[in-house]
Amino acid sequence: MPKKTSSAAVPKPAPPVPRTPEEAAPKKAAAKPAQQVTAVEMGARQREISVSEFFTKNRHLLGFDSPRKSLLTCVKEAVDNALDASEEAGILPDVAVRLEVVPTNGTVPPASQATRFRVTVTDNGPGIVRQQIPRIFAKLLYGSKFHRMRMSRGQQGIGISAAGMYGQLTTGKPVKIISRTGPRAAAHFFEVQIDTKKNEPLVHENKQIEWDRPQGTQVALEVEGKYQKGRASVDEWLEQTSIANPHVKLTYHTPEGEAKEYPRTYHELPPSPREIKPHPYGIEFGMFLKMLQDTKSHWVSGFLASDFCRVSPQLADEICKTAKVSPHLKPRDLKGHAAETLYQTIQNTKIMAPPTNCISPIGEKAILSGLYKQIKGEFYTAVSRPPAVYRGNPFLIEAGLAYGNRPEDQQKPQQPAMPKAEGEHEEEDSELARVIRYANRVPLLFQQSACSTFKAVLNTTWRNYGVSQSRGALPGGPMVIFVHMASVWVPFTSESKEAIADYDEIQKEITLALRECGRRLGLFLRRRERAASEFRRRNIFELYIEEVVDACDRLKGGKLPKAKLKAQLQKIATSRTGGLKTDEALGKTGGGPEGLPHSIIVTAEGVEGEIALADQVERDADPAGVPVEPDLLGDEQPIETPSKKRAAGPQAAKGRIAKSAKGKAAQMPLFSKPAKREKTTRRRA
Amino acid sequence: MATKLKKTTAVEKKLIGLADIVITAADRSKDPTFSIPIRALSNVSFNERKGLIEMGNKKQARSFFNVGMAKKFMQTVLVADALSELQRADLTTSLREIYYRTKHTIKDSHENTFDTQDESDPVIEDLEVSLAALREELHVRAENSGSIVGPVIFGDDGDRVDCARLGKGGYSVPSIVEPEYLEIRRCTADFLLLVEKGTQWNRLSEDKFWRRYNCVLLTGNGQPPRGVRRLARRLHEEYKLPVYVLVDNDPWGYYIYSVVKQGSINLAFESQRMAIPKAKFMGLSSADPERYELPRNVGIKLNEKDIARAKELMNYQWFQKPAWQAEIKRMLTSGLKYELDALANKDFQYLTKKYLPRKLKEKDWLD
DSSP: OOOOOOOTOOOOSSOOOOOOOHHHHHEEEEEOSSSOHHHHHHHOOOOOOOOHHHHTTGGGGGGGSHHHHHHHHHHHHHHHHHHHHHHHHHHHOOEEEEEOOOOOOBBOOOTOOOOEEEEEEEESSSSOOGGGGHHHHHHSTTTSSTTSOOSOOOOOHHHHHHHHHHHHHHHHOEEEEEESSSSSSOOOEEEEEEEETTTTTEEEEEEEOOSSOOSSSEEEEEOOOOOSSSOOHHHHHHHHHHHHHHTEEEEEEESSSSSEEEEEOOOOOOOOOOOOOOGGGGHHHHHHHHHHHOOOSSSHHHHHHHHTOOOOOOEEEEEHHHTOOOOTTTTTGGOOOHHHHHHHHHHSSSSOOOOSOOOOOOOOHHHHHHHHHSSSSEEEEEEEEEEEEETEEOOOOHHHEEEOOOHHHHHHGGGGGGOOOOOOOOOOOOOOOOEEETTTEEEEOOOOOSSSHHHHHHHOGGGGTTTBOTSSOOBBBEEEEEEEEESSSOSSSTTTOOBBBOOHHHHHHHHHHHHHHHHHHHHHHHHHHHHHHHHHHHHHHHHHHHHHHHHHHHHHHHHOOOHHHHHHHHHHHHHHHHHHHHHHHHHHHHHHHTTTTTEEETTTEEEEESSSTSSSOOOOOOOOOOOOOOOOOTTTTOOGGGGOOOOOSHHHTTTTTTHHHHHHTTTTTHHHHHHHHHHHHHHHH | OOOOOOHHHHHHHHHHHHHHHHHHHHHHTOOOOOEOOOOSGGGEEEETTTTTEOOOOOOOEEEEETTTTTTHHOOOOOOOOHHHHHHHHOEEOOOOOOOHHHBOOOOOOSSOSSSSSHHHHHHHHHHHHHTTOOTTTEEEEEEOOEEEESSEEEEEEEEEEGGGGGHHHHHHSSSSSOOOTEEEEEOSSSSEESSSSHHHHHHHTTTTHHHHHHHEEEEESSSSSHHHHHHHHHHHHSSOOOOEEEOBBSHHHHHHHHHHHHHOSTTTGGHHHHHHOOOOOEOTTTHHHHHEEEEEEEEEOOOOOHHHHHHHHSSSSGGGGHHHHHHHHHHHHHHBBBBBGGGTTTTTHHIIIHHHHHHHHHHHHBB
């Protein structure tokens, strides 16, 4: 067992086992002779450290370093808990986050200067039984998630109690909780604090109250913090949460008194992830020893077969035989060399990969609707990879991409028509893509460059897909890249859960997903470029005719019938571009999201793709995402002049009922396929 | 190609002809198209008999209703308009002023007719070639960037300019030196020395080299501009002055000499009027360092560009004479180039007192 040496050691997220300083004496030999301290004196000073004390001193390990980040961490922990609880109980989450400035010395400072905030998070989840409330909110490392292999946002049971402890440390105020388990049950109000020495809750207040909500939990924390918008802010975190969780309705009251609403666009709970047993490849030797001690099995073979996944009784016997360990040995008696041999044997035995049904992906449609809802763009796509395995842990990568500016936004900057001087150019997009990263649906906002996802984005050759990219940099252009890793155990580089570690298997999966997104983007960009060049062609002539006519007129001494020449030239231009028009129409028949599965294209005329699906309540038993081909209306109009554009966005999508109906039909590939074939042949004919 | 003041009307007619092309084509519902001779190595040939680079007959079509050419076409019409304005007002102007005159933002757009002067300059050259009009006839002048000193007397705007009485600064050669602008009243020199570098020209002028050897000293500060070349040609033609060229010993020096002698590729159409096929290459030759005992350490190592350019020169038809092939090969073998200034290594006045006198005495030059 590891020695408890100093508080500076990074703690393993395991419950601390109280240890007596029995091994102190031999260590003493190294003490310097100059200091006349005896082993006994030193022994007297050596004592146990509680987790809470440890984290009080090392709160940065849990994400409570700067006041700004601490505020975010408090919101994050409370929201994570709310979502995990609601989803596990099968309730579509409805979460309200309220940030309020706490008056200091009787005055309320403006939000940007305030140092104290009250964070209130309310959900419609299952509620918490009365007896558990104090321990969940005021005891570190207490919870349901650590002891099982199941995909969830929280993993350790530190988060919310650490947030409470942070509040207690900085403001001295207790955590206030209201919880109600159902309309018939009473709502309970608690005020709890944590006894940092013992890591035990102290209940200050406990009473039944009237609550206007039929069910749910509300947590209120008063903490020191700093509110600032922009990168890595509470606002950004909530926005990104809403992108990856379109099934959540999120209401956010900013400290400035503004109310932001992130509506639910996907009316289906993600399939509940199943719990699995650990896979033998993913277990380290120390953990293996611990499992040997804790198992309920009486035989080693039974232990192997029942405590691990993918180990059948036959395989267990076989492993014991190869390791020359009696299958009937008591697991507790297996120690030292024999245990190590057994462990090595397991690692060298071929064992089937772990089951992957324990992971619940967000799903391509949900990602699409999340991106579409939050990010203004012209093109959206999403890819869910099939599950894969790293170090015995199943995981799954999803990627999404939103590109471009909405047509209505493109118009704006063109308004001030200022003549350009030499050396001035059309403002080029020096903007770089933004990467938004998620682990089990939770946005990761810090340490981007250390993250495996970020590295995968850099290592993808975006130039192949028509996007600019400097060497070793992010691709350029108005683009948001979405990467999500779902796993029973996400390998973070540190305890504060900020970056995903760089395993080859993970990197490979991310790259594959990004490449698929890139391919679709490239296809879209090429089509758009083709359409734009046709448009430009006609435009050029119209622009220059005027110039040429004026110059000719001056050359002829101002005696030219200008109108006539202009009309003649325009006639030639139209007759010449008449051929182009047909080109354009041809290009347009292939211009929709055909061949672009799981993508949305927003044009001046409206929205093409799967967005209509996302706006409907649908129970679609197709989480793996069989490529769906939304059908295109044959009579799509070619690009019109921008002045004729209709408002894009959800309204436009709603206006296309016919289309959404078609999209819905396309979702049932079995039935729609023959029909579709007919249609295509007809179109060809 | 005689150039008379009266011809300006002819030039204006030619410019108006461009407008007529547009009008006629529009009448017939055709795509208006100008045909412009190509100014590139592919469209020049070396006439050995005349010793000139001549332009071929290859032409390119510039059509309005072609996406790639529409803007160029529009620019061509605009420049033609500006040039005809000059003709009517009887003014001369610079390339840069033409650029400013024709630049504006096209109505209802963010597009400028021209973004930089790099776009308008070639259009002017295109017009020179396609209208067979000289730049001077178009009333476009270049900067004055040449100097002349020696026993020659000009009449410039009615002023008498005696180049033997202008101190060491000499007379600044205007960019247009056609007889109607610049009259050569008298010239008593025996030969003309065209020096690449202004610094060396200054050395010779300060040392009054022209007085002792009765010659005209001319420089173009690098690649000689049209005015300098045309003036050298006129002195050569009208006063039978032999022309000698003094340049650095590097591929660029060789090319300057060849431009003076045979004309340039870009302006091949002007060769007939500018080239001096009888010009001689005085130096610096790759044989000189040995002959004049220049130490190796005043040489400069040829860089990759130099070597590539030298090899290119060896392939030009007008460098095919054995003496020239040997000259260039000698430079490549030594791997060094020498500047005229390097002669100062021996003595500040080495060029005036030793090098040129010996060259002239030994008649040591290349043709």
